Structure formats: C-alpha cells, structure tokens
Amino acid sequence: MxxxxxxxxxxxxxxxxxxxxxxxxxxxxxxxxxxxxxxxxxxxxxxxxxxxxxxxxxxxxxxxxxxxxxxxxxxxxxxxxxxxxxxxxxxxxxxxxxxxxxxxxxxxxxxxxxxxxxxxxxxxxxxxxxxxxxxxxxxxxxxxxxxxxxxxxxxxxxxxxxxxxxxxxGSEHLLDPAVKPPSPEAAPLDLADVLGQERGRRVIELAAAGRHHVAMFGPPGAGKTMLAERLPGVLPPLNDHEAIEATALHSVAGTLSPGSTLIRRAPLQAPHHTASVAALVGGGSGLAKPGAISLAHNGVLFLDECAEFANGALEALRQPLEEGEVRLRRAYGETVYPARAQLVLAANPCPCAKPGGQQTCECPSMVRRRYQARLSGPLMDRVDLQVDLDPVRSAALINAEAVEPTAVVAGRVRAARDAAIARWAPHVGSNGEVPGSMLRHHRFRLPKPVVRPLTEAMDRGRLSARGFDRAVRVAWTIADLDGRERPEAGDVREALELRSRTVR
Ligand SMILES: [Zn+2]
Structure with a gap:
C-alpha cells in the first residue's frame, strides 16, 4: 500500500x-x-x-x-x-x-x-x-x-x-461488553449526624449557600472533619456540563474507578498536610496530572490541620483559587486545568491541640503566636467564614433535639444560591465571589445603620477593611437563606459574631 x-x-x-x-x-x-x-x-x-x-x-x-x-x-x-x-x-x-x-x-x-x-x-x-x-x-x-x-x-x-x-x-469482532447497571451512588454523609454543634452546622450551611471559603478553628472533638465531609452533600448537584468536566478531570488523573458513571455530586478532596505542591496543584511528566485542587473542581478542597501544610504548598493554591484554573508551565508549553474549588480549612487553635481548647492550652505564647501567624496571610484573605468552634460537650449530645437532615438544608441552600445568581448576574455566580468594589456599588451598598456593627468594630481596631467586606458577603448569604431581599442589621451582627477570635 x-x-x-x-x-x-x-x-x-x-x-x-x-x-x-x-x-x-x-x-x-x-x-x-x-x-x-x-x-x-x-x-x-x-x-x-x-x-x-x-x-x-x-x-x-x-x-x-x-x-x-x-x-x-x-x-x-x-x-x-x-x-x-x-x-x-x-x-x-x-x-x-x-x-x-x-x-x-x-x-x-x-x-x-x-x-x-x-x-x-x-x-x-x-x-x-x-x-x-x-x-x-x-x-x-x-x-x-x-x-x-x-x-x-x-x-x-x-x-x-x-x-x-x-x-x-473481517475474521474477528471487536468487544461489546454488556453495560453493567451503575452501582447506586452512596447516600451523602448526613448533617444530622453532627449533634450538639449548632454553630458548625450553621457555618456549613452558610458556606454552601454563599460558596464561601471557610476556615474552622477548634480543638479535637469539635467536629471539624465531620462538618467538612458533609459540605458536598449540602451543595447543589453538578449540572451536565459540570459533571462532564469533573469526570474528565478524574479521567485524566486516572482516579476514576472502573464502572463509574458521571460524577454528579460535588467532589471532595482531602489531601494530607504532607502533600507536595504537585499533588495539590498538579504536575508530573508527559500528560501532567491534575492536582487535588482540580480534582475538587466544582466541589470542595478540604485541608485538615492546615497550619501543618508547608508554606509553599498553601501559597501555590492562591493563584488557582483566584483564577479558577491551574496553569502548569512545562518545558513543552502550558497545561491548563479547571480549578474552581471551594476551600475548607480546619486547624487546632494551637500546636498542643488539647481537647479542652484554649482554656487548657499549655503552649508558650511565642509558640502560639508563631502557629497562628501561619493561619493568616494572602490565602486567608480569601476566606469569608473564619470561625472558632467549641468542643461538643456530652450534655449537648444527650439533650440534642432532632436536627435537620442534609436534604432539608440542601433545599434552603439551593433557593439561596438561585437568589444570589439572579442578583449578581452576569458578573459572578455566588456571594463568595463578589468583589469588594461590587459590594460597595450604589445598587448594593448597605445603609449605614445596617453596617453599624461593622463600622464600630473597625473603629475599635477589631476588624480590618478586608474583614469588613467578608462580613458583608456573609450577611448577604444570611439574608438569602432567610428569603429576604437585602441584609438587615441582625444579619450583619450574626456575620460579625461568627468571626473567629483566633484569627482576625
Ligand atoms: Zn496549646
């Protein structure tokens, strides 16, 4: 031939x-x-x-x-x-x-x-x-x-x-194996399992509704990991486009299990704090592998013990989080992977990690301060919800009333998301992504009496300008969840009260 x-x-x-x-x-x-x-x-x-x-x-x-x-x-x-x-x-x-x-x-x-x-x-x-x-x-x-x-x-x-x-x-056939019925997707972990942690449950609902990055500080036993693992179930399911995108990323990474179907639930990635920069953002020779932040695209990137991650690793996440994609520069050119992930950080308030929390801490103040310095910086500036969680007391477990299951919370979250999309369209799709300039635009600026709790906190030096914007974003989400047009002073106050004492 x-x-x-x-x-x-x-x-x-x-x-x-x-x-x-x-x-x-x-x-x-x-x-x-x-x-x-x-x-x-x-x-x-x-x-x-x-x-x-x-x-x-x-x-x-x-x-x-x-x-x-x-x-x-x-x-x-x-x-x-x-x-x-x-x-x-x-x-x-x-x-x-x-x-x-x-x-x-x-x-x-x-x-x-x-x-x-x-x-x-x-x-x-x-x-x-x-x-x-x-x-x-x-x-x-x-x-x-x-x-x-x-x-x-x-x-x-x-x-x-x-x-x-x-x-x-013409002497043989190609194979056409019978399609196995897809194994039913396991039910998501339910928020109703998290007893006695009202504040934590509220934070997860707010994070889901506003697509806010969230940081939770608290001693072991506060339920930080349980809460983070339940966020994907509260998030809206992926639409067709998002599902194909997410599945394609896992396909390229080689992490798709055989027989799996399209990924319809928001994915959760929880890399260990020893993970390399390449494991977090992607890399490798040949066809570069997507990292955890891309495998969490349209889902959740959970960094437990986030103060233990290497500084370079956290720093490497900043640009992808801002741009919604990862650019891997290599000898033969650039590979781009989508990376629009919602960040969930969790950390103990100090290195000794006593179950009793701050009251029982034995760390020298130098050690405490150095540890907490690692929980600040440019990455934390992007995190709207920064909250302290108390340990759950046994009395709270015994007296806990029936709490809302994930399905009920997810319904509210969906309605709140739709309200935010309608308001900010076509610029951004969620409260967590609204730039400060837009928050202060005359159409959306909140009246002085409403933001008074924030201006007072600023005057007393207890809130930075960035912290002000973060609280306003959260206040919008509180109003959306409540089905109200605009935030009121009570919403702003709740947003301020949620703020962490550990990190300002
Ligand atoms: Zn300590």
Whole structure:
C-alpha cells in the first residue's frame, strides 16, 4: 500500500483534539522515524509498537518507515497513540485493509506482548472525537465503560492488537461488553449526624449557600472533619456540563474507578498536610496530572490541620483559587486545568491541640503566636467564614433535639444560591465571589445603620477593611437563606459574631 492514515486523539489538559497518524513505508534500510513533535514517551512508543506487532503474529515491514502525527503544531503526550501507530504502519506496509476505521478514532497503549492497555483521559478523548463528528471509537477494554459515558458515538473495545487486526480482516469482532447497571451512588454523609454543634452546622450551611471559603478553628472533638465531609452533600448537584468536566478531570488523573458513571455530586478532596505542591496543584511528566485542587473542581478542597501544610504548598493554591484554573508551565508549553474549588480549612487553635481548647492550652505564647501567624496571610484573605468552634460537650449530645437532615438544608441552600445568581448576574455566580468594589456599588451598598456593627468594630481596631467586606458577603448569604431581599442589621451582627477570635 505504501501509505495509510488512522485517526486518534491528543489531549491538552482536559481538552481533546482529533489527530491523524500517517505512515509511509518505502524501500530502504529497515528503520522507523516518528515525527510530529513527539515527546519522550512517543520515542519509547517505537520500540513498544514494534514488539507488540511481532508478538501479535503480524509482519513488521522490513523497510524504511516514517510515521507522522498531524497537525504538527499540536503537542502530543502519552502513550494513547500506540494502537493507531501500529495499525497505520501495518496498513502502509502490508495488505491490512483499514476501510472499517474510516469513521473511527483508535485509542490505546500497547504492551510488548500485544495487549491493548488502558490510558488516562479516555472520557475527554472520546468526547473530542464525538464533537468532531467522528462516529466510532476503538478503546482499550478496561476503558470501555468510561468511553460509553460519551453520547453520539459508537464505542467498541479491544483487549489486544491482534483483535483489531482480525477485525479489519473481517475474521474477528471487536468487544461489546454488556453495560453493567451503575452501582447506586452512596447516600451523602448526613448533617444530622453532627449533634450538639449548632454553630458548625450553621457555618456549613452558610458556606454552601454563599460558596464561601471557610476556615474552622477548634480543638479535637469539635467536629471539624465531620462538618467538612458533609459540605458536598449540602451543595447543589453538578449540572451536565459540570459533571462532564469533573469526570474528565478524574479521567485524566486516572482516579476514576472502573464502572463509574458521571460524577454528579460535588467532589471532595482531602489531601494530607504532607502533600507536595504537585499533588495539590498538579504536575508530573508527559500528560501532567491534575492536582487535588482540580480534582475538587466544582466541589470542595478540604485541608485538615492546615497550619501543618508547608508554606509553599498553601501559597501555590492562591493563584488557582483566584483564577479558577491551574496553569502548569512545562518545558513543552502550558497545561491548563479547571480549578474552581471551594476551600475548607480546619486547624487546632494551637500546636498542643488539647481537647479542652484554649482554656487548657499549655503552649508558650511565642509558640502560639508563631502557629497562628501561619493561619493568616494572602490565602486567608480569601476566606469569608473564619470561625472558632467549641468542643461538643456530652450534655449537648444527650439533650440534642432532632436536627435537620442534609436534604432539608440542601433545599434552603439551593433557593439561596438561585437568589444570589439572579442578583449578581452576569458578573459572578455566588456571594463568595463578589468583589469588594461590587459590594460597595450604589445598587448594593448597605445603609449605614445596617453596617453599624461593622463600622464600630473597625473603629475599635477589631476588624480590618478586608474583614469588613467578608462580613458583608456573609450577611448577604444570611439574608438569602432567610428569603429576604437585602441584609438587615441582625444579619450583619450574626456575620460579625461568627468571626473567629483566633484569627482576625
Ligand atoms: Zn496549646
């Protein structure tokens, strides 16, 4: 044949682009040149593809082979082109007919033994093919469930290169495994489990309704972790666009469990305080992996023991939180991942972490001050809700009345979110994202008597200008939850009372 082409998909972050793998086989000394901006993994692909072809019982052309990936300007990472390269070479160098792939993309890495191995990012790759009008995708067997989440494209799977070759000769079928019914999503952790922590429950409801970043300070046993873990259940479920975005990010990270469906509940990521900067914001060679902040996109990033995180790690989160995306600069260019996550910070008020809290603290004041200095700075400026939580006393547990379940709170949150969206449209979508200038715009500025508790606190040096704006944002959320048009003095007072004594 001499020349053949097969289509595949290249990924940049979570955005896919259909590419063409073309192969030319010409007389000359046996060689294989791969061009079209290949990265290191593509060079390794040469040896992998050759071995896989041999071990599939096919004949590797003993001629001069040139493989080119088009368009040349598109950066191509990873090992997902192996199967397409092998098929293109075989079609160019032998009589392998590839008419059945005319409307297809071929995705998959090859093992030396000829198996077709799963790759990261199948969902965004197949989605890109579908959007480009491609009607058929051949994917690794282990990726088939994920690929089928994409509408308007026929998906078939291959377990080995030999099967694709057999399919093209008409002697074998591609695999079409039965769709397993998705396992029902586990019910979210319920806020009703958090007994005797009224203030904490209120804070979670406010955080959810206003999309405010939140920091909770309190001794062990105050229920900080329990509260944080229940925030996703209170948040509105992801819409179609958000669900595909979230699932695509987990697909590229390789954290999607086999057989999983679209992610519909706001995701929760809780990296340990020893997590590296790369684990938090993303990184790695080849197709860079999204970090925790991107895996928490449209959901919650929970940093427990946040004072224990390295300064550099917290600092690295600041820019993504402001811009809603992560830009990973690498030798071959930039990878961008969405990163619109809601931050939940939790910390003990001091390093000794006595269950009794401040009353029983044994830390020298120097140590206390140094510790608390770590809980301030530019990142904390973005956190509207900064609250102290007291330990839950056993009496409160025994006397606790039936508390509202997550479903009831989530209903109120939804209504409050809608009110905020209607008010701030089209600029921002939640109270937590409203810039200070907009809060002071004549249309939204609160009258003097309403903000008096705040101006008085400022005059006494107990509130900064930034703290003032944060309290006003929270007051809007309190009013939204109550179904009122505008905040009143009582809302502003509650916002001020919620503020932490630990951090100003
Ligand atoms: Zn202490």
């Amino acid at each position: 001499g020349y053949a082409m097969v289509r595949s998909v290249a990924l940049h972050g979570v955005v896919g682009e259909v590419i063409v793998v073309e192969a030319d086989v010409a007389p000359g000394l046996p060689s294989l040149v791969v061009s079209g901006l290949p990265d290191a993994a593509l060079s390794e692909a040469r040896d992998r593809v050759r071995a896989a072809v041999h071990n599939s019982g096919a004949y590797w052309p003993q001629q001069r082979i040139t493989v080119n990936l088009l368009p040349a300007h598109v950066r191509k990472h990873g090992s997902g082109f192996d199967a397409a390269v092998a098929i293109a070479v075989l079609a160019a160098g032998s009589d392998l007919p590839i008419g059945r792939l005319a409307d297809a993309v071929v995705l998959g890495e090859l093992g030396l033994d000829g198996t077709v191995r799963p790759v990261r990012g199948i969902l965004p790759a197949v989605l890109a093919a579908s959007r480009a009008g491609v009607g058929f995708a051949v994917v690794p067997l282990a990726n088939v469930t994920e690929a089928r989440l994409v509408p308007d494209i026929e998906v078939r799977a291959a377990d080995c290169l030999g099967r694709i070759i057999g399919y093209l000769y």
